[in-house]
Amino acid sequence: MVKQTIQIFARVKPLGRRQPPGIYSVDEDDTSTFSLEIIVPHDLADGFVNNKRESYKFKFQKVFDQESKQDEIFEAIAKPVAECALGGYNGTIFAYGQTGSGKTFTITGGAERYSDRGIIPRTLSYIFHQLQKDSSMVYTIHISYLEIYNECGYDLLDPRHEASKLEDLPRVTIMEDPDQNIHLKHLSLQQATNEEEALNLLFLGDTNRMIAETPMNQASTRSHCIFTIHISSKEPGSATIRRSKLHLVDLAGSERVGKTGVGGQLLTEAKYINLSLHYLEQVIIALSEKNRSHIPYRNSMMTSVLRDSLGGNCMTIMIATLSIEKRNIDMIVRLKKEIQELKNELTLVTGEQRAEELTEEELLQIDEQIQSFLEDTEPETILEVGADMRKIKYCFSYLKRLINEVKLPNNHHHVPNILGEKNVNNSNGDEEVKKLRDLLQQRDNEINILVNMLKREKKKAQDAFLQFSALSKDISPSESSSLLKNMESEQMASVTLETKSAFLPRRTGGRGEMSLGCQEAFEIFRRDHADSITIDDNKQLLKVRFAEAKSLGEKVNEIRNKINHLKEEIIQRHMQKAAQAVVSPREMNEPDPVEEALRAQIEKEKISYKTMFTRLKGLKIEIEHLQLLMEKSKLKLQKDFEVWWSANAIDVQNQEEKPVLLNSTSVLKSPPLVLGAQTDPPAIRVPNNSRASSDKESSVRSNTSRLNNSVSTSRISPSSISSIPFTGDSQTDADILAFVRARQNLLLKKESRNK
């Protein structure tokens, strides 16, 4: 194989419906090189955004724009690397990009649809498919799954360990032999004899990764993950084994590299991510330079692990995932501004001042800035002119001139209201009281609605819980396994989910120990959790697929019976002919049109048998994948619930111990549900690590903060709290408290007006 340079592709994440897009364009030139141009509005150091544009152009082997689908990415990027790996060469595919830009989606896939399968499941499918076709070699496939967090390696696949935190997983260390070969101690290599077993290992690793993650350690965002397919092959009878590896790498979010203003754990993580990505960059740059003899692999764990699979005759591919949302571009603008401010500070500290006069244009610009600064009634507004002493002095003299003008009699006509006095309107008080009255009424109504809803919810909770248990049962792996087993009889491999089921009872079976209240809360939490829609959708889809597979299985069996029947007819025919041959031996060698017709029919049936069987096999893989997705979603839901539940338990404890501060969010922790939002989609408060639900979370936060902001700070004694009739439902109780606060404020307002 020819020495390869590193190939770099870009993939642009599709924008959500409500995300304003950033400005970018994609071009392909004559040499089939793609360029991606991003326009970042030019930001001046003085805080003005003018109409000048700044454009950043990046070249890529190919840019996959928003509408590119997972199969396209696989075909163009991963398939050639998988082919090379099958041919005995090592390969590596990285996904690199900021948090939320689609690295995991590209490498592993989305959790919702079968068509969202990413590079790993598609590559596994492709490899096992190819192996089946090649009988000239004996292949063995092993899988390893390594997570690197803060420069420490963890084995995600060791089945002996029950991980509840990352540190529970076996710690992987690097060893180097005298020949400078790298060995990874404690990284297990699990054999996978078919696609299904390999997918189960992927699922196991992902589950361990998710379970080990806590809100404090959102490892999926801040760790690197290396899924490796180890391929060994040899010719039958030969002792020579050819080995190759294909690494599929989901890198940590890259934006933390430049993040400032973080401390403690975040700072440590940022440093490690920063360093490891920096060392990876160094290695990639060194590899891309011709005649470079020293490649600095040893600096980080990741580059050490990938040492034999980068550059040289290995195929190395980087996929830069990009989220070109306006807010990300705004972030660039903000960072650029921060850089400018730091430069200014530096200039001040080092005392480097410029001596030349300000130009006419600069003076005009400062005049405009001062004008808009003075006209802006917002007290927080700042007049930003940077650290340039000439500009600062000019501003002072300008303001001095203005104040002197104010002092002069009859000379205030075009002087702005620099003191920013507010006109106090007496009618404001009345309006405020009216507003509060309305609010009071509104709260009253809400409470009635909420209490009624709560009663209904409680009644339904038990049924729904039973339903949920049924949900787990009616599509259990063993059932699907036996169903498919029946359908496929001799030819189709049985569905073995041992690897998966060995891990699942612990994860999903714990709910039997929950108290009834906790189960009720779980039920409500589940129903409004974003993932339950996915679970329900997948459940429906699974039912459809099962029905489809069942009917296909029946048809396959029918055809097989038909073929057997036709074969029997041919045998019968032979027997008849043999009997006739005794009477007239000549007829024995004559062609038999009936037999020919029977054979033609068999061939026809065989073709439809093959088509249906292939479809059935595809369905089997799809069903298994959907089951894994559902298990994953269920585990995530349960984990989110546990985090939420324990956070609330701590809050309740704190509430009992402390005096009640009414507008403190720590006392009135936002509940998981916004029950009152009948016209809005239901929202749920989920822990920070649930990225997909962040919109919903913010909707709850804004709801809660609206609630809290609508009343001013006031204290009421614990004894008065105890006289409030609480329902036990946190959202309703929050509303009741908000109601009490609103009433108190109204009374306070009235009192103060009467005085």
Ligand SMILES: Nc1ncnc2c1ncn2[C@@H]1O[C@H](COP(=O)(O)OP(=O)(O)OP(=O)(O)O)[C@@H](O)[C@H]1O
């Ligand atoms: N190409 C895409 N098409 C559809 N959805 C996508 C695409 N890329 C990403 N997403 C969705 O965007 C969200 C964030 O993507 P993902 O988790 O892959 O980001 P990430 O870069 O891996 O983030 P992190 O660094 O936090 O792990 C997910 O809900 C994912 O399903």
